[in-house]
Amino acid sequence: MEAKPGVEKKEKDWEPRILAFLCRWCSYAGADLTGSSRISYPPNIRILRVPCSGRVNPLFILKTLRSGIDGVLVSGCHPGDCHYTAGNYNARRKFAILSRLLEYVGIDPRRVQFSWVSASEGDKFAKVVSTVVAEVKALGPNELFRLAPADQTAPEPVSPQR
Amino acid sequence: MKDELIAIVTKLFDEGRIHHFLGYKKGTLKFKTTPLIALNREDLQGLWVEDFFASNLALYLKEIKGKVGLLVKGCDSRSLVSLIKEGQVKREDLYVVGIPCPGQIDPGKVAEAADCEREELEEISRRGPEVLIQVNGQEKTFPKTRVLLDKCLDCQYPQPLIFDSLLPGEYAAPVPKTNPPEDDLHKKPVPERWAVWAEQFRRCIRCYACRNVCPACFCPRCIVEENMPQWVSPLPTVGDNFVFHLMRLMHVAGTCTSCGECQRVCPMGIPLMKLNDKMADDLRELFDFVAGVDLDKPLPFRTYRQEDADDFIK
Numbered sequence: 008m009e010a011k012p013g014v015e016k017k018e019k020d021w022e023p024r025i026l027a028f029l030c031r032w033c034s035y036a037g038a039d040l041t042g043s044s045r046i047s048y049p050p051n052i053r054i055l056r057v058p059c060s061g062r063v064n065p066l067f068i069l070k071t072l073r074s075g076i077d078g079v080l081v082s083g084c085h086p087g088d089c090h091y092t093a094g095n096y097n098a099r100r101k102f103a104i105l106s107r108l109l110e111y112v113g114i115d116p117r118r119v120q121f122s123w124v125s126a127s128e129g130d131k132f133a134k135v136v137s138t139v140v141a142e143v144k145a146l147g148p149n150e151l152f153r154l155a156p157a158d159q160t161a162p163e164p165v166s167p168q169r
Numbered sequence: 170m171k172d173e174l175i176a177i178v179t180k181l182f183d184e185g186r187i188h189h190f191l192g193y194k195k196g197t198l199k200f201k202t203t204p205l206i207a208l209n210r211e212d213l214q215g216l217w218v219e220d221f222f223a224s225n226l227a228l229y230l231k232e233i234k235g236k237v238g239l240l241v242k243g244c245d246s247r248s249l250v251s252l253i254k255e256g257q258v259k260r261e262d263l264y265v266v267g268i269p270c271p272g273q274i275d276p277g278k279v280a281e282a283a284d285c286e287r288e289e290l291e292e293i294s295r296r297g298p299e300v301l302i303q304v305n306g307q308e309k310t311f312p313k314t315r316v317l318l319d320k321c322l323d324c325q326y327p328q329p330l331i332f333d334s335l336l337p338g339e340y341a342a343p344v345p346k347t348n349p350p351e352d353d354l355h356k357k358p359v360p361e362r363w364a365v366w367a368e369q370f371r372r373c374i375r376c377y378a379c380r381n382v383c384p385a386c387f388c389p390r391c392i393v394e395e396n397m398p399q400w401v402s403p404l405p406t407v408g409d410n411f412v413f414h415l416m417r418l419m420h421v422a423g424t425c426t427s428c429g430e431c432q433r434v435c436p437m438g439i440p441l442m443k444l445n446d447k448m449a450d451d452l453r454e455l456f457d458f459v460a461g462v463d464l465d466k467p468l469p470f471r472t473y474r475q476e477d478a479d480d481f482i483k
Contacts, residue, residue: 069412135483
């Protein structure tokens with residue numbers, strides 16, 4: 008019974024963990040500028056630097072969600088500004104399909120967000136992160152893969168096909 | 170029809186235009202066919218062209234190299250177009266024989282309609298828009314629409330899109346164009362959809378039949394078998410099944426022609442085609458792309474437009 012207040016406290020103090028894939032040329036530099044401009048933003052994001060938003064394989068996002076992280080942010084250069092000319096255009100197509108699929112299977116689109124932040128947009132980066140953190144916080148922890156009681160029993164062995 | 174096919178293929182073998190021919194032969198189970206890979210003209214005697222050729226022979230092109238002839242239905246020819254676009258096969262290496270398809274009967278649906286086990290079905294035959302069956306000495310008839318595979322109900326490509334010769338017969342859609350049944354998942358709010366899909370993913374036993382039967386899945390090494398790093402655990406948990414199925418979809422995006430083989434072979438009856446259809450709808454809506462139809466149009470992820478949708482990006 009003593010553990011109960013602890014659990015409640017833990018739930019109350021819950022803070023989302025968000026993984027941010029930032030493109031090396033724009034968004035990572037933008038995040039750097041946020042810091043050097045002394046703009047504060049929530050500390051809930053863990054930044055992973057990638058060469059380009061086009062480097063972000065949809066598998067990374069799926070794996071991140073599966074590992075129990077509460078939200079994902081992918082950020083790259085504005086269209087037309089890609090260091091590799093078209094990496095973000097290609098990425099945009101993949102993300103458009105992926106985010107619709109995720110929504111279709113029931114993963115809230117606010118858990119997986121995308122943004123364009125250039126190296127000179129330190130204030131925008133802070134705003135994007137604050138919005139994402141606030142939205143994920145409102146959604147609550149990612150419990151999609153937490154074992155439901157039914158998950159601990161073996162699935163029905165009988166094939167539904169006749 | 171069999172004689173005509175044998176005549177065509179014998180000629181091809183004699184002229185040395187093909188080294189293998191892919192067709193169907195009678196399966197060991199009732200109302201099933203298995204693929205026949207003919208190496209010479211003698212093997213052709215086993216060919217079967219009567220009925221029940223649901224499987225998509227384009228699948229075997231990833232394993233059979235060299236010049237190949239094969240039988241295709243209208244829908245299968247879209248897989249060929251996709252594979253040619255992906256650079257997996259060369260058009261000049263293929264000799265494509267189109268076969269008229271009156272819509273493939275799903276024995277499972279027949280058994281369900283007749284309220285019996287599949288093994289009890291004695292005879293299935295066609296008569297116009299109806300399907301006649303014999304079960305336990307009784308004769309029953311059902312309308313075609315009730316017993317055809319789901320994909321056949323909305324058949325839009327009854328005639329092969331690429332072919333070198335066509336077997337005689339009628340190349341009309343098996344049923345007049347019907348609107349596919351509405352997907353009620355779209356009506357549900359997003360958080361409720363997960364409960365539905367988690368239940369489906371929970372049942373997946375990860376036999377990989379869907380991957381193995383898919384003509385569009387041709388990676389030499391699949392990510393699910395990679396262990397450095399291990400992207401997906403081999404254990405069939407909801408989470409890993411989710412990663413596997415979604416990743417598979419992303420891999421076949423633009424190549425998947427909604428041939429429906431993944432769902433047909435799924436031993437757990439998971440409605441995988443819902444996901445594929447959803448993706449096909451999105452590709453059409455966002456990028457005006459229909460897989461396996463146009464040889465010249467670039468694949469959706471190999472190209473881009475500056476004005477592509479980005480309303481979902483902050």
